[in-house]
Amino acid sequence: MPLTALQERFIDTYTSDPRSATAAYVRAGGSDGPGAKVTACRYLQHPAIEEGIRRQQERFRQEQWAVRDELFVELKGIIHSPDCSASEKLRATELLCKLFGLL
Template sequence: MLTALQERFVAVFTADPTVTATDAYVAAKGPKKLPERAVAQNAACQLLRHPKVAEAVKRERARFFIDQRQVRDEVFHDLRAIIHAPHTKAKDKLRAAELLCKLFGLLD
């Protein structure tokens, strides 16, 4: 079982892949208890080494990527339906095809 601080840390750290562990620790502590940056970095590293926290982070990240894949699949099917619908205008089909290419990283 995680402490309240550990739970908040895991929630913040795994909600957005761009959030650093240090920023997650600062956010988990709350605005009334802002630690120095070096203290926050050290504490975040310690939290990440804690076996229960590490497992929770791993579990939440896996859940995040599964959810992300499901959303991507839904978007793929919706755009594909637009492209193949007989009454869709050409400009809408082209836009859907462009979005599909972006979805799969085929455009810059």
């Protein structure tokens, strides 16, 4: 059975900010009543929604790796460029270290 539009929006809102399933449910357009928490919990246990969340998280991870790769190439180019100053190279090295969690 396909997901409803509300369930699809829930996947998007919950994946972008997973701190509160209830808040994600309400932001997706669900009712902000006493049953919101119960419905949000049910959504998190729904197999198709779980799979949708996993797919969305994986897509975000892939996008982050792509951006990280682009930054790596750009910063490496600055570090090895004869046209950049020592301070620019030092800053690029610092940013590269931060990118890889070395600082």
